[in-house]
Structures are given as structure tokens and as C-alpha cells.
Amino acid sequence: MLDLLIPSLSVRPLAGYGEKSPACFLVEFEGRRFLLDLGEEPATGRLPELSEAGHIDAVLISHGHADHVGGLRALDSIGNPPVFASAMVRALGDAPLRSARDLPVRGRIKIGGVEIETGRSGHAPGAVWIRVGGPAGVLYSGDFSREGTLYAFDAPLPARYLIVDASYGTYDEPLEPTVDMLARMASSGPLLLPTQPNGRGLEMAVHFDERNIPIALCDNHIAIARRVLKSHQGVLDDNAAERLSAAVAAAVDYTRVESSYGAMLAADGSAASGLSETLLATFLERRLPVIFTSTPAEKSAAGQAIASGYAHFARWNVHPRLRDLRWLIEIVQPEKILLAFLAESGIDKLRDNLPILPRGT
Numbered sequence: 061m062l063d064l065l066i067p068s069l070s071v072r073p074l075a076g077y078g079e080k081s082p083a084c085f086l087v088e089f090e091g092r093r094f095l096l097d098l099g100e101e102p103a104t105g106r107l108p109e110l111s112e113a114g115h116i117d118a119v120l121i122s123h124g125h126a127d128h129v130g131g132l133r134a135l136d137s138i139g140n141p142p143v144f145a146s147a148m149v150r151a152l153g154d155a156p157l158r159s160a161r162d163l164p165v166r167g168r169i170k171i172g173g174v175e176i177e178t179g180r181s182g183h184a185p186g187a188v189w190i191r192v193g194g195p196a197g198v199l200y201s202g203d204f205s206r207e208g209t210l211y212a213f214d215a216p217l218p219a220r221y222l223i224v225d226a227s228y229g230t231y232d233e234p235l236e237p238t239v240d241m242l243a244r245m246a247s248s249g250p251l252l253l254p255t256q257p258n259g260r261g262l263e264m265a266v267h268f269d270e271r272n273i274p275i276a277l278c279d280n281h282i283a284i285a286r287r288v289l290k291s292h293q294g295v296l297d298d299n300a301a302e303r304l305s306a307a308v309a310a311a312v313d314y315t316r317v318e319s320s321y322g323a324m325l326a327a328d329g330s331a332a333s334g335l336s337e338t339l340l341a342t343f344l345e346r347r348l349p350v351i352f353t354s355t356p357a358e359k360s361a362a363g364q365a366i367a368s369g370y371a372h373f374a375r376w377n378v379h380p381r382l383r384d385l386r387w388l389i390e391i392v393q394p395e396k397i398l399l400a401f402l403a404e405s406g407i408d409k410l411r412d413n414l415p416i417l418p419r420g421t
């Protein structure tokens with residue numbers, strides 16, 4: 061009989077589980093059905109299993125990266141439910157996001173009688189974690205980072221079910237040594253860092269600028285920095301707006317970095333388009349260092365440059381490390397956990413390193 065007092069809850073990944081695939085989780089709470097994110101695979105355009113979605117009451121967006129919002133182009137196929145996203149995500153997003161309804165970056169709303177709570181996730185401009193249905197519901201971490209320089213982070217809330225960004229598996233290294241290494245490289249010659257302006261790129265600019273290393277920013281980085289600075293209230297960490305403004309003001313022309321030393325931050329992060337695509341060819345030809353800071357797809361230009369030995373990979377943390385996952389589990393105290401965005405083999409290894417994780421979930 062007690063069961064009757066526990067609100068009904070089910071969670072089903074339509075993508076994002078068992079492999080590094082786009083984010084899309086179907087959560088049903090007390091008869092209301094929500095999609096948490098609707099991403100696409102950036103390299104291939106692959107969409108989640110939307111034929112299994114059924115009726116959807118609302119789509120809740122954690123942040124504006126393609127693997128979390130790219131699938132919104134297929135909104136028609138699930139009956140055009142309302143989409144909710146934070147003001148910053150809407151401002152930086154494409155058409156389907158611009159007309160989305162408001163999801164606060166730190167607050168609560170009700171959708172169909174179900175309580176939706178959010179807090180900032182430290183990962184990208186306007187990025188949030190989302191709790192659906194209060195303590196008896198689901199906490200979805202979105203992508204999150206506790207090492208961010210610019211984007212604020214709020215401690216998440218307890219929930220019965222945790223869907224967590226486990227994309228780094230058991231990786232547990234701090235960001236700082238990587239920053240030091242890249243700063244040393246950039247202080248002895250030009251260094252190309254293909255990167256995502258709507259995320260780590262602006263954080264890198266601040267780190268290098270504060271180490272007195274000349275930085276060059278592509279137009280895409282400057283445009284996004286200006287947008288973020290225009291309405292940063294509640295999104296950026298304390299003093300972060302001043303730090304970002306200083307970095308943007310200090311940015312120099314590419315030719316100056318190219319002919320002496322410094323860091324060139326150019327979109328996109330895998331050098332498949334934008335200025336980084338052009339610069340990659342120049343740098344490889346001149347045997348100048350190129351570092352990719354997010355894991356590239358094997359068949360991408362980045363993957364090939366790395367495989368050939370002319371470019372290298374050094375992770376710039378924007379996702380949780382093992383210690384962050386342990387910390388989050390302590391806070392959320394879930395009965396069940398879904399370790400998202402991680403290959404099957406990595407899931408087993410991670411479980412072995414999370415001793416309090418319940419088995420069979």
C-alpha cells in the first residue's frame with residue numbers, strides 16, 4: 061500500500077546511454093512526459109530514437125551545444141511540444157531555440173502541475189541542471205563542470221533518480237596542469253587551439269590573458285563574448301564579466317600571434333569549419349603546434365591530424381572528473397543512476413570506482 065504514496069516515475073534514454081551519443085532522455089513523472097534535451101550527433105547528424113517518444117508535454121533544454129539541441133529540427137515528428145530553455149541559451153541559439161519559453165537559470169517553474177527546478181551547471185553560457193518532480197523525481201546534471209572560470213555553478217538538489225554526465229568516465233586529473241602546459245607552449249611560439257566559442261573557448265581566453273600571453277580570437281569568439289557580456293546577469297560567476305571583458309579587449313590580430321608567439325583561439329573545435337579549418341592547414345604546413353582540447357571524432361580533420369602525429373590532444377576539462385561524480389552522488393543521494401554519454405565498457409569501469417552506486421541500475 062505504501063507504494064501508492066510514491067509518485068510514479070520512469071526514465072528512458074532515447075539516446076545518450078551506452079555510448080557517446082546525443083542527449084535525449086524521456087522522463088515520465090505523475091503521468092506527464094518530458095524530454096530532457098533533444099540533441100543530434102554533431103559529426104553525422106544522427107538523431108535520437110524519436111519514434112519511441114510518444115506524446116511529449118515539454119522539452120527541457122540544459123544548454124545550447126549541438127549534442128543537446130541539434131535534434132530540435134525534428135520537433136515536428138513529436139508533435140511540436142513546447143520547448144523551455146534559459147534566456148542565454150535562447151539568445152545564442154538558432155530559430156527553434158529563439159522562440160522557446162523561459163527556463164530560469166536558477167529557480168523553479170511548474171509545467172503541467174510538475175515542479176521543475178534548475179541551477180547553473182558551470183559548463184557553458186546559460187547551462188543548467190534540471191530537477192523534475194522534486195525530491196521524488198529526477199535530477200538531470202546536463203553537462204557540468206566544477207572547474208569553470210566563467211560560468212557559475214550551483215550545488216544540485218537531492219532526487220530519487222540521477223541522470224549524470226559521465227562522459228569522462230574515471231578520468232580524474234585537474235585542469236590546472238593542462239593550462240600551465242598550454243601556456244608554456246604559447247609563450248614560446250604561436251599555438252593554434254581550435255575551440256568552441258560557446259563554451260571552453262572564452263574560458264581559455266581568460267586563462268591565457270591572465271598569464272599575460274597574447275591571444276587572438278576569431279570573429280565567432282568575439283561575437284559570442286559580446287552577446288554573453290551584454291546579458292550576463294546571473295549566468296557568469298562573480299567578477300567573470302570583468303575578466304572576460306579584459307580578455308576580449310586585450311585580444312590581438314592573428315598576424316601578430318603568427319609572427320611571434322601566443323594562443324590563437326578559433327572556431328570550430330574540431331577544425332571542420334570556420335577559421336580553425338583554414339588555420340589548421342597553415343599550421344600543419346609550417347609544422348607549428350596545434351592542440352585539440354576536446355575528443356575529436358576519428359574521421360574528422362582533427363582526428364586525422366592527430367593520427368598523423370602533426371597535431372595533438374590535451375583535454376581541457378569541461379565535464380566532471382571522477383571526484384566530481386562522487387561529490388554529486390553524495391549530494392543527490394539517488395536510488396538509481398544513469399551514467400550518460402559513456403561507452404558500455406567505460407560504464408562498468410566507472411561503476412567499480414563509485415562504491416556507493418547501487419547495482420543493477
Ligand SMILES: [Zn+2]
Pocket residue numbers: 123125183184203
Ligand atoms: Zn556541452
